[in-house]
Amino acid sequence: MNTATTAATSTRSTAISAIGLRKSYGDKVVLDGIDLRIPEGTIFALLGPNGAGKTTTVEILSTLITADAGQAHIAGHDVTADADSVRRQIGVTGQFAAVDGLLTAEENLLLMADLHHLSRSEGRRRATELLERFELTEAARKNVATFSGGMRRKLDLAMTLVGRPRIIFLDEPTTGLDPRSRRVMWELIRNLVTEQGVTIFLTTQYLEEADHLADRIAVLDHGKLVAEGTAQELKGLIPGGHVRVQFADEAHLATAAEIFGVATRDDESLTLQIPSDGSITNLRAVLDALDNTGVQAESLTVHTPDLDDVFLTLTGRQTAPTVSTIPTPGAPAASATAQKESNR
Missing domain, CATH: 3.40.50.300 (P-loop containing nucleotide triphosphate hydrolases)
Structure with a gap:
């Protein structure tokens, strides 16, 4: 609202x-x-x-x-x-x-x-x-x-x-x-x-x-x-929101995993699941962190709890x-x- x-x-x-x-x-x-x-x-x-x-x-x-x-x-x-x-x-x-x-x-x-x-x-x-x-x-x-x-x-x-x-x-x-x-x-x-x-x-x-x-x-x-x-x-009120970032190779995934210590790493899908409240501020912080370290993501999706x-x-x-x-x-x-x- x-x-x-x-x-x-x-x-x-x-x-x-x-x-x-x-x-x-x-x-x-x-x-x-x-x-x-x-x-x-x-x-x-x-x-x-x-x-x-x-x-x-x-x-x-x-x-x-x-x-x-x-x-x-x-x-x-x-x-x-x-x-x-x-x-x-x-x-x-x-x-x-x-x-x-x-x-x-x-x-x-x-x-x-x-x-x-x-x-x-x-x-x-x-x-x-x-x-x-x-x-x-x-x-x-x-x-x-x-x-x-x-x-x-x-x-x-x-x-x-x-x-x-x-x-x-x-x-x-x-x-x-x-x-x-x-x-x-x-x-x-x-x-x-x-x-x-x-x-x-x-x-x-x-x-x-x-x-x-x-x-x-x-x-x-x-x-x-x-x-x-x-x-x-x-x-x-419901926890579980996250940003899911996919990388082209394991090297970029490993570097990103070091940046976001609380993220969940999936080596098979080359993705990192980063806790997020779904806000623009939070999303911008994730993107800035990746840009500042030169890590390039292949795709990014935002997942937030629904009703x-x-x-x-x-x-x-x-x-x-x-x-x-x-x-x-x-x-x-x-x-x-x-x-x-x-x-x-």
Whole structure:
């Protein structure tokens, strides 16, 4: 995140906040005291393995279920005490497209307009606008049962937008879509934020999706937030970054190995693996060291941890890891409570 983005984020109002949310079903702890602060006009991604508590978090914040403990506010409204006001501010798109296959795309949108108590003329205007925005105009009069998975997901998101929500919960919105359809959905989601200032709360198991879309990412495991920050900040938590330099012969390799004492040498491939944080400063230092000693490299590649590494490191343990939270710029660090295991 650049300096301008950081400054903008720090001055934004809070769209979603939660303190100490807990939820259990019998003796199974689903959420174990999570804290959130999400600025308006941003995309927040919640990652976690199956059963981590992602859907439960969405259900609580969208007033579908109540928490056992803790507090949550949406656009300043308490999700329990002022649920009706919350519902007027939000839209929810679940894991499966909630469209009626017996109706046409236009009829599905008009039905949502009726549910939002829009006038007939306003409902038709809104339906026409959304069909155009989601490139569904040609399919407007076709039964949804004939739609592809990507078209159904686009219509589902369009239906969520009928009421002009300021905050949208997207629970694994691209599950089952092919790569092309997934990228179309990414573009639509990003445009909602950049063009209309909508706040997006996204849960996903596609790490590339979170990396591509989210301003901030949190990792949920066993009902607890185990890390939070920008994609780059989270990647920085994981060791293993390095610069891999290949040489033309053993002589150059041996000379370079003497320069970089902590590097890992591979005589068979004539490569040297030098620890690096992936920064330009670090890369420049490596190149300068080689130039200053007259060692010529054949090739150089930079390897940095990705979100796959973050996800596997933070969620691949039998016991929950220590929480690592990188505060939102301009906001106090969120506390986190770590207790029991969750299965949802």
